[in-house]
Amino acid sequence: MPLVRQVVHGLLEQHGLTTIFGNPGSNELPFLADLPDSFQYVLSLHEGVVLGMADGYAQATGRPAFVNLHAASGSGNAMGAMTNAVYARTPLIVTAGQQVRSVIGMEGMLSSVDAASLMRPLARWSAEPASAGDVPRTCAQAIFEATTHRAPVYLSIPYDDWDVEVDHNAEQVLSRSVATALTPSEQQLRWLTDAVSTAERPLLVLGGDVDSQGHFELAVRAAEALDVPVYAAPSLFRLPFPNRHPLFRGVLPAGIKPISDAFEGHDLVVTVGAPVFRYHQNVPGDFLPAGAKLIQITDDPGAATRAPFGDALICDLGPALEALASLGTAPVEPIEYAAPAAPQTADGALHPEQVFAALRDTQPKDTTYVVESTSTNSSFWAQMDLRLPGSYYFPASGGLGFGMPAAVGVAMGQPERPVVAVIGDGSANYGITALWSAATYQIPVTFVILRNGTYGALRWFAELLGVPKAPGMDIPNIDFTDLARGYGVPAEAVGSDEELRAALARRVDGPRLVQVDTALTAP
Structure with a gap:
């Protein structure tokens, strides 16, 4: 036996x-x-x-x-x-x-x-x-x-x-096998399409589930067919829409009032593949502006049942997005993507926008970015141009230590695409031993450490909460190049935009680490 x-x-x-x-x-x-x-x-x-x-x-x-x-x-x-x-x-x-x-x-x-x-x-x-x-x-x-x-x-x-x-x-x-099916009925899809068709100014909010479930291109087709503004849901862990697309309005802020303010002037909000909503900063206000309604499309029953407002349809995202795309009357024209502005600069160190502009210009277009540098979020979205599914990963609960190990796992799971881990120096310490695994199994990840010597996001929150002199904010004098070499990963520190671009342009077979000192910025 x-x-x-x-x-x-x-x-x-x-x-x-x-x-x-x-x-x-x-x-x-x-x-x-x-x-x-x-x-x-x-x-x-x-x-x-x-x-x-x-x-x-x-x-x-x-x-x-x-x-x-x-x-x-x-x-x-x-x-x-x-x-x-x-x-x-x-x-x-x-x-x-x-x-x-x-x-x-x-x-x-x-x-x-x-x-x-x-x-x-x-x-x-x-x-x-x-x-x-x-x-x-x-x-x-x-x-x-x-x-x-x-x-x-x-x-x-x-x-x-x-x-x-x-x-x-x-x-x-x-x-044994176990299968599920959450196909919406014709009546449910008609309810959705009627609501969108009769709305005067609808908009879409797309969540990370759109990308993780393989509906990135379908979401683009639906948005273009409807010709409506598109936001990414707050606390975003995957990018569900090209961030330089002319319909894209950015990632929603994670506060009640700022989200409501973003919806001002719209009478219908349709969220697809996201909870309603994952708030972070405590900025109270009305959930929605006056006269607006919300419909949530999700295959997560928990996300639907715990939402504090709006109507929900629990179903596979694909048929719902197909139904929205079928409503389109917008002419099919070549899409012109917005070009980023020139990156900001800083004294004494590189501005994070310079780092992201260098990545955008030197890395292949199909590069996947695993990001755990919270204080540089605004700089990241200002400079990056991500047009493909699976281009962006972020810690979904905000728990530090995700970025470096997840980048190794992503690179193992999709070896056909380059992977860059964008990591803040505060975050890096939580998952630093991932370097050993990357070296041991020769996983080709480029780790870019943005070093500003402090917990940047925490400093921003300290100002927001009125405790600017809280202890434990600074982590100076950590040399990640020495740490990387100790774990078997080749590493270098760069001090200028030219050095950074030259380092990033070099192609290597295994893992590598690039450390760059950056100016402090807010999320």
């Missing part, structure tokens, strides 16, 4: 989950024994980086990723990164080794007490199998839960379970 381990390895292979992101401990070794040759184990030196790499990989491939953590401590180290995966709606199967069953109740060393509760409420579903014989079925459920709900799930498995023999019934999970 087969062992639990053999059945689960077969299950993972059946679902294409042969790349394992992990940092193992003693509890995980029995699961890793006798891995088939088709599997790849991707090691990172910290569990937060493990999960961030898996997050980027799953987003880039559009498929679930498998994560293996060490007991409660390793799971705890990954929790911050888990928040980004939750709000990016990334399907992750996060597993952790548990102590042998006989000593869990005694809280022996490396026991995870009440393990299924550890990752709640972050995980969409969390469990520990009731018996060794139930491990294959529970693992299958974890895969289906993550895939069906597009969310991370968590599974704790006692390590003595892996060597238990199971009967043929356990192998039934190898042939």
Whole structure:
């Protein structure tokens, strides 16, 4: 009879989950024994980086990723990164080794007490199998839960379970499939199109789900057909629309009043693939301007049910966007994209706009940017020209430590596209060990570290909240080139626009790091 381990390895292979992101401990070794040759184990030196790499990989491939953590401590180290995966709606199967069953109740060393509760409420579903014989079925459920709900799930498995023999019934999970369909009815689509057709000044708000679900080009077609203004949803983690398109009005601010002000003069707001809304700054006001209505199109029931205003249609985004595109009466003409203004300059250091202009001018047009430099957001959007799907990734919950590991994961998931990680010096310290993984597996990522010696976004918030003299804002004198070389990544520091452009223009086969000192700017 087969062992639990053999059945689960077969299950993972059946679902294409042969790349394992992990940092193992003693509890995980029995699961890793006798891995088939088709599997790849991707090691990172910290569990937060493990999960961030898996997050980027799953987003880039559009498929679930498998994560293996060490007991409660390793799971705890990954929790911050888990928040980004939750709000990016990334399907992750996060597993952790548990102590042998006989000593869990005694809280022996490396026991995870009440393990299924550890990752709640972050995980969409969390469990520990009731018996060794139930491990294959529970693992299958974890895969289906993550895939069906597009969310991370968590599974704790006692390590003595892996060597238990199971009967043929356990192998039934190898042939199972679970599918979903959220096709809107003709009546529902008519309700949507009638609302848009009768509105005098509608606009679109597109969220990250548009890009992550593969509807970037369809969203462009719908907007052009309707000839309406397009905003990106606030707290944006993926770019759903070309940012220099003449219909694009930018990323919405993350405050109630500023969003309402942006909608002034419009009578209908149609959001597609976004919550309503992910506010950040506390700027109270009316949700909508007088006379305006909102319709939310989402395939996320939670996003629909928790929204504080507007009507919602829960369905696949594709048919809804197709219906909107069919309404178009705008003439089909070549689109002229807006050219960016000349970048701003600064004294004593490069202005972030100069860095982004250099990236725009030197990197291939299909480059993917993984961004974790919050204080330079306005500079980024002022200079970049992103016209393709999958061009932009950002930490969905704002949890630092996403950028560097996610860039490695994205590059592994889409090796045909160049990847640039744009990282602030404050953010870099949270995921710095991703450099080791990039070097070890020779992942071709360009890490651009914008060094201003402070937590720029925090300084901006301190001014906003009236606490400008708060401690812990400055992080001077960190040399990321030395750190990178220590992890095996070639690195250089540049001090001028010419040096930066020359460095970025050089093509390399593996990872590299470029450090550039920049002036302090606000988000």
